[in-house]
Amino acid sequence: MDKRAAFRSWWLPSLFALPQIILILLFFYWPAVAVLRWAFTLEPPFGGAAEFVGLANFREVFADPLYWNSVGVSLAFALCGTLATIFIGLVLALAVDRQLPGSAPFRFLYILPYAIAGPAAGMAFRFILSPERGLMASVNASFPDFWNPAKYGSHALILVIVVFAWKWAGYTFIFLLAGLQSVPRSLIEAAAMDGCGPIRRAVDIQIPMLAPTLFFLLVIMMTEGFVGADTYGIVARTTDGGPNHGTDVMVYRIVEEAFRGLNYSGASAQSLVLIGLIMIFTFIQFRFIERQVHYK
Amino acid sequence: MIQRTPFANALTYGVMIFGFLLLIGPFVVIVSGASQTFQQVNSIPFSFLPQDRLLENMSAAWTRASLGTAMLNSFVMASLVTVGKVALSALTAFAIVFFRTPLKGFFFWMVFITLMLPLEVRVVPTYAVAADLFQPVRLLISAVTGFEVSVDWNLLNSYAGLTLPLIATATGTFLYRQFYLTLPDELAEAARMDGSGPIRFFIDMLLPLSRTNMLALTTIMFVYGWNQYLWPLLMVTDPQYKTTMMSLVALLPSDNGTPDWNVTLAGSLIIMLPPLVVVAVLQRWFVRGLVATEK
Numbered sequence: 001m002d003k004r005a006a007f008r009s010w011w012l013p014s015l016f017a018l019p020q021i022i023l024i025l026l027f028f029y030w031p032a033v034a035v036l037r038w039a040f041t042l043e044p045p046f047g048g049a050a051e052f053v054g055l056a057n058f059r060e061v062f063a064d065p066l067y068w069n070s071v072g073v074s075l076a077f078a079l080c081g082t083l084a085t086i087f088i089g090l091v092l093a094l095a096v097d098r099q100l101p102g103s104a105p106f107r108f109l110y111i112l113p114y115a116i117a118g119p120a121a122g123m124a125f126r127f128i129l130s131p132e133r134g135l136m137a138s139v140n141a142s143f144p145d146f147w148n149p150a151k152y153g154s155h156a157l158i159l160v161i162v163v164f165a166w167k168w169a170g171y172t173f174i175f176l177l178a179g180l181q182s183v184p185r186s187l188i189e190a191a192a193m194d195g196c197g198p199i200r201r202a203v204d205i206q207i208p209m210l211a212p213t214l215f216f217l218l219v220i221m222m223t224e225g226f227v228g229a230d231t232y233g234i235v236a237r238t239t240d241g242g243p244n245h246g247t248d249v250m251v252y253r254i255v256e257e258a259f260r261g262l263n264y265s266g267a268s269a270q271s272l273v274l275i276g277l278i279m280i281f282t283f284i285q286f287r288f289i290e291r292q293v294h295y296k
Numbered sequence: 297m298i299q300r301t302p303f304a305n306a307l308t309y310g311v312m313i314f315g316f317l318l319l320i321g322p323f324v325v326i327v328s329g330a331s332q333t334f335q336q337v338n339s340i341p342f343s344f345l346p347q348d349r350l351l352e353n354m355s356a357a358w359t360r361a362s363l364g365t366a367m368l369n370s371f372v373m374a375s376l377v378t379v380g381k382v383a384l385s386a387l388t389a390f391a392i393v394f395f396r397t398p399l400k401g402f403f404f405w406m407v408f409i410t411l412m413l414p415l416e417v418r419v420v421p422t423y424a425v426a427a428d429l430f431q432p433v434r435l436l437i438s439a440v441t442g443f444e445v446s447v448d449w450n451l452l453n454s455y456a457g458l459t460l461p462l463i464a465t466a467t468g469t470f471l472y473r474q475f476y477l478t479l480p481d482e483l484a485e486a487a488r489m490d491g492s493g494p495i496r497f498f499i500d501m502l503l504p505l506s507r508t509n510m511l512a513l514t515t516i517m518f519v520y521g522w523n524q525y526l527w528p529l530l531m532v533t534d535p536q537y538k539t540t541m542m543s544l545v546a547l548l549p550s551d552n553g554t555p556d557w558n559v560t561l562a563g564s565l566i567i568m569l570p571p572l573v574v575v576a577v578l579q580r581w582f583v584r585g586l587v588a589t590e591k
Contacts, residue, residue, distance in 0.1 A: 006394055006395055006396040006484070007394055007395050007396070007484070007488070007493075007494040007497075008395070008396055009395060009397070009494065010395075010397045010398075010399065012391075012395065012494055012495075013390075013391035013392075013394075013395035013397050013399065013400070013403075014391070014397075014399060016387045016388065016390055016391040017387065017388045017391040017392070017399075017403045019384055019387065020384040020385075020387070020388045020407065020463075020464055020465075020469070021388075021403065021406060023384070023460065023461070023463055023464040024406055024407065024410055024464045025432075026425055026429070026432065026461075027422055027425060027426075027460070027461040027464060028409075028410045028413050028418070028464065030421070030425055030432045031413075031418040031420075031421035031422040031424070031425060032413050032418055032421075034418075034420075034421035034424065035417065035418050035421055038421075088315070088318070091311055091315070092311065092312070092315040094311075095308045095311040095312045095315070096312065098308050100305060100308055100309065102309075103308075103312060106312045106315065106316060108576075108579060109316060109319065109320055110315060110316075110319050111575060111579060111582075111583065112319070112320070112323070112572060112575060112576065113319050113322070113323075114575065115519055115568070115571040115572045115574065115575035115576075116523075116568050116571070116572065117522070117523030117525060117541060117567075117568075117571070118523070118525070119525045119541055119544055120523075120541070120544060120564050120567050120568050121322075123544050123547070123548065123560070123564055124322060124325075124326050124561065124564050124568075125322070126548075127325075127326075127329060127557045127560065127561060128322055128325050128326075132338075132555075133337070133338050133339075133340065133342065133555070133557065134325070134329075134342055135325070135342055137340040137341065137342065138340050138341040138342075141340055166318075166319065166322060169318075169319060170319065171586070174583055174586060174587065175587065178587055192299050197299075197301055197304055198301055198304040198308070199304055199307070227414045227416055227417065228414075229414065229415065229416070229524070229525065229526065232416050232525070232526055233523075233525040233526065233541075236525070236526075237525075237544060237545075251416040251417070254416060254417065254419070255416060255419055255526065258419060258420045259419075259420070259530075264420055267420065268420075271417035271418065274416075274417050275412060275413065275417055278411075278412045278414070278417075279412050282411060282412055
């Protein structure tokens, strides 16, 4: 890990790292400390110093059914979104990896949705999957009320998951394709000699060999689904958390509660829960990467 | 590989075409919707055929959401964020990799922990810092010396406010660190033997060597900067500093107004275009940056 020939100086590296360290201290650690402080204190309504209240903020958050609703929504969003993106990415990567004539352009095209910002994609999908126009209107014309994300929370949740999956499928595709290309060709050829067709090879050799990549993507996409910047943007611009809190994911609830409800203590308590969750995900991810290095 | 597999081949093509419809289909809907008239875009069933009104709709959207300023602001913001991130990550990684200093681990973990603090969970206090940049400094000074100092500098409604809080980057730093670690030890050794100091080594050897790395990082960070949504929303109240993601709201047809989705779609198409062009044209570097930052 360490390089052998290193320069010896203590002030020069500090100088080099200083700009980034200052920005991190100002915009990451200082706010994080404030979150920590707010989570355990309560601001009196008519001013004055914040009062230490112990775990009261947490108790209040956990007693709120809407909080548990947002946990459930986030879980459903992250889990369905992750599974959908990984499934689409895997199937497409397996297809493109066969390198049949004419498959090169597809490899280029599948990545394009990843360039689009979540909120912009969300707004376009408001039209594409709108109940009154776009693609679903004709279905709704024959089966009234078959699809209405403005009315049913479950439909709205499906809508935001579709936007998420659309954007991130190309991302998982890239990683899975890279993973497939590192599967030794000799293994695949040996299987072919033994009479395995492409589908059998995919199921019995390629997918098991992809296990580390799949696991890695599972962790990355779950993190993205829970706290990704896109998750907030997609929900804010597609459904606004509604209808009736049907798409009220955890990050959306935190930002809303802080800026619209001005409930800093409650929002901070929720933030701490989420930070704990991210820590677990990050820990798993790095443990796994160490294992993978050991593997090779 | 020589194996006749007609069924699997047909299935493969089927899957690829299905994937195409799934992932590129929405673009087709956006483009054709954006090129239709108000009646056509609301017709049932939706017609996938592009019409000839794309430019009219785009210019209508351009004026409705004042996209001129917004595009310029987004471009400035994305460029500043990109330049800042690339520069800072190259410098920090240099400090972490090439020096023998006890602070090395400290810098590394400082940067690493930011991965666990996404903007959404620290949004209010970060906003508070941006609104009053010297608050931490003031508190520190008054805690240490007992003096009350009054310096004020807020970042609201400025390019500095839009970019500074987004410039610190763990992924970029790790990308550079990874790249530096792949360089042979002999490189720095030879440079030292020839009498070059660390700064000269950085400028004359590392920077030219890391050109590919820099390009990869530039592409992903530009897309990242352009697509920022929550932060500009908080930082900017002055329409002069609006970014494109904020003009999305202005593009939406009002609840009781005419549902002119053709204009909305044309506007969102304009907003989507710059990052799309970057990814399409520089895809090789974009993919490389993407795969490398996650390792």
